[in-house]
Amino acid sequence: MKYCILFVFLWILQACDSNIKQEQEKKIIATLFPQYDFTRQIVQDKVKVVLLLPPGVEPHSYEPTPRDIIEITKSSVFVYTGEHMEPWAQKIVQQSRGKSILILDASKGIELMSEEDHEGHGPGCTHHHKDPHIWLDPVLAQKMVDTIFQGITSVFPEHRDFFQKNAQGYKEQLERLHQKNKETLSKAKSKKILYAGHFAFGYFAQRYGLEHISPYKGFSPNAEPTPGRILELLNNIKDFHINTIFYEELLDPKIARVLSEETGCNIVPLHAAHNVSKEESASGMTYIKIMENNLKSLQEGLGCHE
Ligand SMILES: [Zn+2]
Numbered sequence: 001m002k003y004c005i006l007f008v009f010l011w012i013l014q015a016c017d018s019n020i021k022q023e024q025e026k027k028i029i030a031t032l033f034p035q036y037d038f039t040r041q042i043v044q045d046k047v048k049v050v051l052l053l054p055p056g057v058e059p060h061s062y063e064p065t066p067r068d069i070i071e072i073t074k075s076s077v078f079v080y081t082g083e084h085m086e087p088w089a090q091k092i093v094q095q096s097r098g099k100s101i102l103i104l105d106a107s108k109g110i111e112l113m114s115e116e117d118h119e120g121h122g123p124g125c126t127h128h129h130k131d132p133h134i135w136l137d138p139v140l141a142q143k144m145v146d147t148i149f150q151g152i153t154s155v156f157p158e159h160r161d162f163f164q165k166n167a168q169g170y171k172e173q174l175e176r177l178h179q180k181n182k183e184t185l186s187k188a189k190s191k192k193i194l195y196a197g198h199f200a201f202g203y204f205a206q207r208y209g210l211e212h213i214s215p216y217k218g219f220s221p222n223a224e225p226t227p228g229r230i231l232e233l234l235n236n237i238k239d240f241h242i243n244t245i246f247y248e249e250l251l252d253p254k255i256a257r258v259l260s261e262e263t264g265c266n267i268v269p270l271h272a273a274h275n276v277s278k279e280e281s282a283s284g285m286t287y288i289k290i291m292e293n294n295l296k297s298l299q300e301g302l303g304c305h306e
Contacts, residue, residue, distance in 0.1 A: 024100055028077040028152065031086050032059055033275050034135035035079045035106045037287040038145050041170040043152060046159050047076075055278040058250050060198075060220035063088055069095055076100075076155050079148060082107030084219070085132035104151040106144045110134055118202045118212070131219050135273060137203035138178040138291065142171045177291055181208055184295060189303035192240055193270070194233065196256035197221065197248025200272040210302075221251055230255065237263045244301030246270035250277070268297045 027048045030036035036051040043049060052068060053059055064072070072078050073096050080086045082105050093103055112130035134140040149167040153160050185208040192211045193201055198221035205212035215225035215233055236242065242265065247256035249271045256267045271290045298304065 024076050025074050027075045028079065029072050029075045030079040031089075032081055032135075034141065034273055034287050035081065035144065035148060038106075038141070038148055038170070039079055039152065042145070042149055042163050042166045043156075043159070044162075044166060046162060047152070047156060050075075051275075053275045055276060055281050056250060057275060058221065059085070059274040060222055064092075072096075073099060073101060077102045077104055077152055079104045079106055079151070081105075081132050081135070082112070084112065084130045102151055102155050104148065106147055107132070107134055108147050110140055110143055113202060113206070118206070129219055131199070131202050133200045133219070133272065134203055135287070136201055136291075137207045138174045138181065139207060140203060141287070142174050145171050145174065173288060177288060178207075181291075181295055184299055184304050185210065185302070187304045188298070190240070190242060190244075191302070192236075192242055193246060193298070193302070194237065194242050194244070194259075195246045195248065195270060196253060196259060196267075197246070197251055197270070197272065200248070200274075201270070215255060221248070225255065230258070233259060234262055237265060244268050246297065246301060248272060250275065266301070268301045270294055270297050 027050060028039055028043065029050045029052055030039050031052045033051060033053070036049060040049040052064065052072070053062060069092065072092055078089075078092060078096075078101060080089045080092075080103075083089060089103070089105075096103060112132070112134070114130050118131070135144060145167055149163055153163050156163070188210065191209065192213055193205060195201060195212060195214045197214065198216040199212065199214040199219055201212045204210075213233065213236060215229045217223050217225070217229075237245075237259065244266045245256045245259050245263075245268070247253035247267055247269055249269065253267065259265060260267045271294055273287055273290045276285050276290075
């Protein structure tokens with residue numbers, strides 16, 4: 001009789017345990033486009049990967065809805081950029097207690113830069129925020145791929161070899177992108193990227209020996225640039241003979257237009273890859289394609305021809 005009770009008890013425990021596991025869907029949710037793309041390059045058709053941000057939505061002011069949070073806590077893996085990009089991720093951590101979901105910080109092991117670290121070219125922000133835009137440096141992007149690979153392999157060990165092969169192949173593509181950037185940008189006649197968008201290309205500029213200038217304070221586009229700051233940029237354009245102003249995707253390029261009207265500069269797009277538009281998503285846009293297009297823009301705007 002005793003054994004029988006014990007057996008029933010164990011059976012109930014086991015049933016509960018498998019219920020908990022069944023609750024988690026075999027699905028990976030990624031907050032922003034870069035880690036969404038990195039993850040799908042690794043897992044391909046083995047696991048469903050979902051991009052949390054709706055197409056075309058600006059990510060810095062984004063907060064998940066209660067429904068999003070329920071969806072996230074039902075998934076197997078949640079990949080986010082880090083606490084400085086998604087401060088609300090703490091909520092997910094709290095809501096996921098007791099569930100077998102892996103919460104993956106893609107910036108793990110990467111030392112984030114603050115405004116001072118950007119060698120005095122930072123956005124002049126009074127808060128001690130760290131710059132979350134690590135993905136725009138293809139060398140740091142390779143680290144993110146490693147972190148994502150390790151995390152999802154621990155959840156889906158049955159696909160280890162397949163994931164490893166894909167992660168390796170993808171990192172080689174990122175390395176080729178980096179080498180191409182390095183070679184091309186070393187010929188740049190102008191070393192200044194005058195970006196009418198928010199300060200997103202700090203890591204990129206640092207990697208390739210360029211200077212990044214933005215009218216926005218802080219690392220997000222949430223506070224509009226002041227007229228004084230725009231005037232400063234106008235002076236920069238004249239003093240340094242800048243002939244191109246780069247503008248950001250997903251934001252109205254009105255600052256770029258104003259500066260261009262005042263100075264006769266060209267305006268050229270530079271995509272910071274946080275998210276993609278509906279059209280880009282439908283056309284199969286990838287992180288690598290975005291970065292290749294950026295290199296073309298920079299080549300034109302900074303004069304990288306021999
Ligand atoms: Zn940003």
